[in-house]
Amino acid sequence: MRSLTLNLLLAIGxxxxxxxxxxxxxxxxxxDQFSEALSNPGSGPxxxxxxIRLPRTVAALVxxxxxxxxxxxxxxxxxxxxxxxxxxxxxxxxGLGAALAISLGLAIFPGAIELAALGAALAxxxxxxxxxxxxxxxxxxxxxxxxxxxxxGAMTSLVFNFSPSPVALSEVFSWLLGSVANRDWDxxxxxxxxxxxxxxxxxxxxxxxxxxxxxEEAASMSGLPMTRLRAAAVAGASLLTxxxxxxxxxxxxxxxxxxxxxxxxxxxxxGRILLPSALxxxxxxxxxxxxxxxxxxDNELKLGVMTALxxxxxxxxxxxxxxxxxxx
Amino acid sequence: xLSLDQxxxxxxxxxxxxxxxxxxxTRADDADSRLRGVAVGLPKRRVDLESALAARPQVVVRYxxxxxxxxxxxxxxxxxxxxxxxxxxxxxxxxxxRLVAAALDRRATGELLINRMDQRLIRAAGAWGGTRALYxxxxxxxxxxxxxxxxxxxxxGMTNVETRRGYQTxxxxxxxxxxxxxxxxxxxxxxxxxxxxxxxxxxxxxRTAVRxxxxxxxxxxxxxxxxxxxxxxxxxxxxxAVHR
Numbered sequence: 001m002r003s004l005t006l007n008l009l010l011a012i013g014x015x016x017x018x019x020x021x022x023x024x025x026x027x028x029x030x031x032d033q034f035s036e037a038l039s040n041p042g043s044g045p046x047x048x049x050x051x052i053r054l055p056r057t058v059a060a061l062v063x064x065x066x067x068x069x070x071x072x073x074x075x076x077x078x079x080x081x082x083x084x085x086x087x088x089x090x091x092x093x094x095g096l097g098a099a100l101a102i103s104l105g106l107a108i109f110p111g112a113i114e115l116a117a118l119g120a121a122l123a124x125x126x127x128x129x130x131x132x133x134x135x136x137x138x139x140x141x142x143x144x145x146x147x148x149x150x151x152x153g154a155m156t157s158l159v160f161n162f163s164p165s166p167v168a169l170s171e172v173f174s175w176l177l178g179s180v181a182n183r184d185w186d187x188x189x190x191x192x193x194x195x196x197x198x199x200x201x202x203x204x205x206x207x208x209x210x211x212x213x214x215x216e217e218a219a220s221m222s223g224l225p226m227t228r229l230r231a232a233a234v235a236g237a238s239l240l241t242x243x244x245x246x247x248x249x250x251x252x253x254x255x256x257x258x259x260x261x262x263x264x265x266x267x268x269x270x271g272r273i274l275l276p277s278a279l280x281x282x283x284x285x286x287x288x289x290x291x292x293x294x295x296x297x298d299n300e301l302k303l304g305v306m307t308a309l310x311x312x313x314x315x316x317x318x319x320x321x322x323x324x325x326x327x328x
Numbered sequence: 329x330l331s332l333d334q335x336x337x338x339x340x341x342x343x344x345x346x347x348x349x350x351x352x353x354t355r356a357d358d359a360d361s362r363l364r365g366v367a368v369g370l371p372k373r374r375v376d377l378e379s380a381l382a383a384r385p386q387v388v389v390r391y392x393x394x395x396x397x398x399x400x401x402x403x404x405x406x407x408x409x410x411x412x413x414x415x416x417x418x419x420x421x422x423x424x425x426r427l428v429a430a431a432l433d434r435r436a437t438g439e440l441l442i443n444r445m446d447q448r449l450i451r452a453a454g455a456w457g458g459t460r461a462l463y464x465x466x467x468x469x470x471x472x473x474x475x476x477x478x479x480x481x482x483x484x485g486m487t488n489v490e491t492r493r494g495y496q497t498x499x500x501x502x503x504x505x506x507x508x509x510x511x512x513x514x515x516x517x518x519x520x521x522x523x524x525x526x527x528x529x530x531x532x533x534x535r536t537a538v539r540x541x542x543x544x545x546x547x548x549x550x551x552x553x554x555x556x557x558x559x560x561x562x563x564x565x566x567x568x569a570v571h572r
Contacts, residue, residue, distance in 0.1 A: 026502075182468065
């Protein structure tokens with residue numbers, strides 16, 4: 001499929017999910033209630049559609065796009081189909097930041113939890129950026145990322161260990177499960193600057209990703225500032241992931257799955273799949289969020305749980321295919 | 329006597345003579361402990377076998393503290409372990425008080441506590457005259473039938489708007505469409521109130537509802553345990569009706 005066609009189809013999917021996000025929810029609104037929502041600002045139906053469903057829908061689409069883009073950048077940079085910000089420990093870092101802030105009671109300051117998540121993701125991103133500049137081999141960055149991820153996971157377990165009460169523990173746990181339920185405009189606007197910076201850095205790094213497909217040596221002889229481009233890719237993906245975790249908690253596998261879904265239907269180098277991966281991420285998370293809303297469970301299914309349930313088998317499938325390719 | 333968690337602390341502190349208490353939980357004098365003033369100066373212990381045995385208790389009281397292995401290890405060594413259960417109404421609370429009082433051999437003190445609790449309930453009965461209300465925590469949780477919070481609302485004369493059984497997450501959409509006339513807030517005074525502000529509690533619909541329709545705010549120390557402090561919550565709630 002041509003890249004333009006794919007982008008158009010995905011964009012249509014995003015718009016359709018955006019509309020579905022306004023129409024579908026926990027409450028089944030009647031036609032009259034939708035009319036009231038459009039004609040009477042301040043009415044109950046207006047609040048449901050525009051104060052509850054709209055910011056939630058936007059949050060799902062934005063987070064999905066950010067994770068899809070971050071995943072595509074990481075996979076392009078590391079030339080590894082199993083790479084995503086979660087594997088490298090960026091999500092784990094953001095989760096740890098949020099967990100610490102919650103258990104220390106910092107949430108009395110508006111935006112403190114989000115800031116802690118973003119700050120921790122950035123710190124991990126800085127370490128990865130330094131490693132990316134120091135070591136050219138992608139395998140080394142992955143190995144460091146795995147070690148970092150395990151360490152951050154242990155630190156988060158430590159927060160659980162010293163949790164002051166079962167209530168605080170459940171709050172941390174709830175955060176880590178990931179969700180865009182009940183997100184307000186403030187939650188979104190606070191993260192947009194970081195996401196914007198992440199998008200700019202990823203766009204800047206795109207040409208470096210293209211060169212990397214020719215191999216490390218060819219890339220280094222291309223005349224492009226590869227060290228700087230590599231660092232921009234890691235920093236951009238870290239910003240996108242950190243802001244996503246700050247907005248929605250840990251939502252795994254979208255960054256992994258979105259680029260793979262795009263590559264399954266179109267051909268293109270890492271630079272060309274960035275936009276469709278972002279759109280595919282938005283479609284994936286937008287769809288998952290609507291499913292979470294309408295599946296009739298007593299407690300709403302958390303997004304992180306749902307994406308992991310779908311993403312883990314996909315991860316296994318990718319590994320299976322990769323193993324077959326390696327065997328020839 | 330040794331207690332293994334903050335709720336067990338409340339029972340032990342209310343029923344046991346001070347000199348008989350060999351250990352309380354590490355949260356016994358936290359801000360959300362109802363009897364924190366009484367806990368001051370008493371030893372606090374970690375919940376593990378070594379610490380528990382070192383205190384040489386005859387009776388260990390627990391609600392959620394400890395785990396089955398610890399309980400089994402204590403019982404194997406001849407320590408009596410009493411576990412209070414979740415209360416869904418005031419009869420359950422009375423049963424808990426009697427259970428612990430009997431284990432501590434303080435039946436008369438237990439009956440006195442129950443009597444005081446019942447006096448509070450009698451004085452508060454019907455205070456709100458059937459006002460429809462929704463219970464709400466900073467994290468957006470609410471309570472329906474089959475919970476102690478529901479019993480508290482009803483004991484103060486309120487009609488609980490929430491019809492789903494048990495503890496539930498409040499539905500923002502339902503809040504917007506069918507605005508409850510009154511909100512009874514719980515746990516807004518505690519550490520968790522801050523911790524919850526990033527979640528549903530931070531949403532403008534909830535913040536507006538709290539600002540415009542909250543009629544009473546009950547401290548977490550009166551709501552967190554299945555003990556006699558729940559009657560104090562009823563009394564506090566009823567007093568707000570008088571002031572309106």
